[in-house]
Amino acid sequence: MPSLFLPLIASALAILGTRQARLVAQLSARLGGNAALLAVCWLTAAFATTAVAWGGAALAPLMPPEGKTMFVAAALAAAGLELVWPMRKAAPREPTRSLGAIALVLLAGQVTDAARFLVLALGVATAHWQLAAAGGTLGSGAVLTVAWSLGHQWEERLPLRAIRTALAATFVIAAVVVAMTARGIIG
Template sequence: MPSFFLAFLAVLATSLGSRDQLLVASLAGRLGRSTGLLVTGWAVSTVSAGVMAWAGHTIGVMLAPSAKSMLVAMALLLAAAELGWKIRPFTAREPTRSLFAISAVLLARQMSDAGRFLVFAIAAAAPATPLAAALVAMGGAIGGGAALTLGWIAGDQRLAAAPLGWARKILAFALLLAAALIALSIRGLLG
């Protein structure tokens, strides 16, 4: 159960102000808060979290403990880099109403965002059981869906006014520090 809550909180925190949340907020602001958009967001969050949890679990069970820890450190480093990357404001000029097109763009954005890298890392570090990977996937899916729901409710104007850039930079620094500490401890440089 701790892996479920860790994945939930990690994805929710790192998805605030993320590209996928801004996209959903922009579409909700331009097209209205349709139920189809929200359901699509939750479905895509479930798929992306499931794929990354499966990948983390599958690779994690093949590695020795020190290699698994280094994999986790690399995933944390990728998550920190994505969080530190400046996000340009997004406004859909001619937003599509096609839920398939929206889901394709959301999936592409989520598969390379910090939250899903953290799902990968947590699944790789979790006990090597399918249940642990499933709990990580569920936590990541609910955290991602909740973040998209917040964007859907807030809309593009209120979300753009929130100071989420600083929060993302602080989280990026924390993940960078965690990755460095894990990597240094694996190499035996930290007592």
Template sequence: MDLFVASLLVVCALALGGRDSMVIAGLRDRLGRAPLLLITGCGCAGVSAAVMAWLGMIIAPLLPAGAVRALIALVIGLAALDLARPVRVRQPTEPTRSLGAMALVLLTRQSGDAARLGVLALALLAPGSAAALGFGGGLGGAIVLLLAWSRWGQGLARYPLTAWRRIIALLLALCAVFIGLEARLGVF
């Protein structure tokens, strides 16, 4: 239960203002509040979180403990880089109403973003709890997409999401350095 909540909170914190939520907000502005858009987005969030939790469950037992910690540091560092990158989402001028196309776009946006990398890092840390981590990550991603679908849109620019993402990126980079030093040198 603790890892479920941890995964939910990690994904909520890392996905705020992400590329997938910007895509959902843009499609909502153009297509209206179509419930199938929200259902597709939530399904994609669940699938991407489950895949990352499954990857962590498969990879962690194959590596020695020091290599797992080094991989966790690498994954957290990649998440920090993703958060530090500016979010520039080009909205389609004539978006398709195809749910398959929307799902493909959302899955590609979510496949390596910071939130799903956070689920992977947690799954590498606790590979026996992959199901709880996948469910928590999927629910966290769905919550952020629900916010993007229902509340944001035109008013998204007034929230300080860029500053939030940069602060979290800095904190994640520090965590990656400390975990990497511990894995390599056993300093901490």
């Protein structure tokens, strides 16, 4: 079950303070909580997460066990770095209200975000990429659903700067510990 729960928790935490959740909240506020937007969020999360988990399974046979652990450490460090990277203050303008355009923007952002990189690493480290994809989809989809439901209150109710800083520190510390474990320095 770690193949399911680790990606679920990691992706939920990684996407919590990211641009994707903020964008979904802003679009939900602008489009009036459109249910089709929520469906697009879940579909893009499922597609992006499944693609990277499958990619992780394809990489897994090429890596030695220590390499897999170092890959997880690199993913944790990348997640931490993404969370400390400053976000734009201004909300993007959505001129078309096209769900297709929104889906492309969300998909492009999700394929390259820290949550998907963590799922990729966990897909490499575990033998069950399907469970990693399911966990990553559930974690990301749940956070995007909360962002969608809160709309403009997303940034008002959540201390996003503090959350991003705390999560970044947690991911970087975890990356150091995992890397030291992979190198045989600890544990």
